[in-house]
Amino acid sequence: MSGKFRFLNLIKPVMCVLPEVSTPDRKIPFKEKILWTAISLFIFLVCCQIPLYGIMTSKSADPFYWMRVILASNRGTLMELGISPIVTSGMVMQLLAGSKIIDVDQSLKEDRALFSGAQKLFGMLITIGEAIAYVVSGMYGDLKELGAGNAILIILQLFFAGLIVIILDELLQKGYGLGSGISLFIATNICESIVWKAFSPTTINTGKGTEFEGAVIALFHLLVTKENKVAAVREAFYRSNAPNVTNLLATVLVFLIVIYFQGFRVDLAVKYQKVRGQQGSYPIKLFYTSNIPIILQTALVSNLYFFSQLLYRRFKSNMLVNLLGQWQDMDQMGHSVPVGGLAYYISPPESLQKIVDDPVHAFVYIAFVLVSCALFSKTWIEVSGSSARDVAKQLRDQQMVMKGHRDSSLVQVLNRYIPTAAAFGGMCIGALTIVADFLGAIGSGTGILLAVTIIYQYFEMFVKVSQ
Structure with a gap:
């Protein structure tokens, strides 16, 4: 056995305590796969809307704004970390295996299980690390004002939410659902954003008066309220302060x-x-x-x-x-x-x-x-x-x-x-x-x-x- 192979052997003692979705012992019907996929998506979307308990309102700019598109994350909610830990662990493990830094034989069932376990454990460690970093960096308010109790509570919420994402992804990957959780959550997050910016009924106050955020809603609103219809269409197509029809x-x-x-x-x-x-x-x-x-x-x-x-x-x-x-x-x-x-x-x-x-x-x-x-x-x-x-x-x-x-x-x-x-x-x-x-x-x-x-x-x- 080569020296490189020892890394996977280090995972063996903790495999028994890692949460795991069992491999299906029967062929899952297509309709049942759709059901499990829908349930997984529903759980994810619910977590995206549940605010973190114990945080203080922070008026600072969001330093992770640019990352949220690929992380399927939602600021200030249980899905604050999104799929960041599982994507990071997956890519790092793939790079390590592909570059032969760790030796993995994907044809062996034991190796596949150990590799999957290592990826999961790494993902959990990244989740804890990111949760601590978010709290310490002042994302949810000054650490002194938050207090030790609230800080620990926020970290625990983020950790368990990250664990839910890992389990949902494994559920789909094991064949109970369709595709992978990562892909499903990314696509849903982006599509939700596009649909919201097209049809959002939220009003925004601008110098020209109250406008609707959604581009389509704004188009009809402007056509109804403005006398000059050409100017209304032009504004709906080219307004710069909110999503437009263009x-x-x-x-x-x-x-x-x-x-x-x-x-x-x-x-x-x-x-x-x-x-x-x-x-x-x-x-x-x-x-x-x-x-x-x-x-x-x-x-x-x-x-x-x-x-x-x-x-x-x-x-x-x-x-x-x-x-x-x-x-x-x-x-x-x-x-x-x-x-x-x-x-x-x-x-x-x-x-x-x-x-x-x-x-x-x-x-x-x-x-x-x-x-x-x-x-x-x-x-x-x-x-x-x-x-x-x-x-x-x-x-x-x-x-x-x-x-x-x-x-x-x-x-x-x-x-x-x-x-x-x-x-x-x-x-x-x-x-x-x-x-x-x-x-x-x-x-x-x-x-x-x-x-x-x-x-x-x-x-x-x-x-x-x-x-």
């Missing part, structure tokens, strides 16, 4: 573009060695790594934003801190925006006018997103077991060969397609994100890309089951 149409357009590109793929003809005449195809999609590049890119940028804001608040006069990022609080919006430094240049321009006013900012942002998404995509195939070498091994294990090619040249043939699909697909994902941001789509380019790719995966799942 933002909504841009969101729909990006949805359609992403769905169109989802169908791009190359089918490689394969045949079975043992069964003569039986052929099949191995599809290599344009979005070979799906939404992973934009998740990693957003996670990188979000963490940079977070640390940049913390440093800027404490060391505003430091030159290095200013180079990293300069921030301005937006009181009405409840978050800070970058106005200088690296953080500013890697953030999307707020409008088309801003692109014209500062083309250097737009150019740096475009270059950063395209290059980072392409690099993340190429790196991910190497560490996640989806490179040409790994795919060739999977095909050989299934006794399959590429039609018209020798078995020994399988890796070379796959190398013509997979790295290109990964890099170019990553760049396309990045480009679509940029387009969505520039058009002002609701929910940010990243959010829409995540929502569409996840919804499309569910659509493919439904089609496969119904056949």
Whole structure:
């Protein structure tokens, strides 16, 4: 047994105390899967609305605002941490396994169970760590004013809420539901945001009078209340202080573009060695790594934003801190925006006018997103077991060969397609994100890309089951 393998053995003593969803001992009917998926989603949405007990009102800007789109989190509620711990633990463990830092044989049932247990334990530790960090950093008020009792109570609430997310994700992954909890919660959070900004009945007080937040509601309200109908339509389409109809149409357009590109793929003809005449195809999609590049890119940028804001608040006069990022609080919006430094240049321009006013900012942002998404995509195939070498091994294990090619040249043939699909697909994902941001789509380019790719995966799942 190799020295690397000892890491998984360290998990064995704690496996008996880790919460676990048992593997189903029968085939779960499709309708029952839908039911469990709906129950899991309902629990998650309820937790998103239950406020944390014991917190004090904090008027400070939300330092995690930029991360919430991919974390399915809701500030001040049980879902404050969202899926952050489980995503972090999953990606770190995947990277460790893919880069062979820890040795895992996924063909062995014991190894799979230990790896899953290690991921779960790591997720629980991250949940506790993040909960303590949130409380200590003053997210819920000054620590002295909160008191030890309230601080511990908040940490316990966040920990148990994080545990619920881990269990719900495992419930779906084990086959009781459809897809994974992570994907389901991200897509629901983003879609909820889009629907709310389109149809929100909440009123906002502006200099022009009371307006509705929802773009569609605002359109009808303006048409009814204003005498000049052309001016009413113009305001509904182009108002800048709240979601407008143009933002909504841009969101729909990006949805359609992403769905169109989802169908791009190359089918490689394969045949079975043992069964003569039986052929099949191995599809290599344009979005070979799906939404992973934009998740990693957003996670990188979000963490940079977070640390940049913390440093800027404490060391505003430091030159290095200013180079990293300069921030301005937006009181009405409840978050800070970058106005200088690296953080500013890697953030999307707020409008088309801003692109014209500062083309250097737009150019740096475009270059950063395209290059980072392409690099993340190429790196991910190497560490996640989806490179040409790994795919060739999977095909050989299934006794399959590429039609018209020798078995020994399988890796070379796959190398013509997979790295290109990964890099170019990553760049396309990045480009679509940029387009969505520039058009002002609701929910940010990243959010829409995540929502569409996840919804499309569910659509493919439904089609496969119904056949």
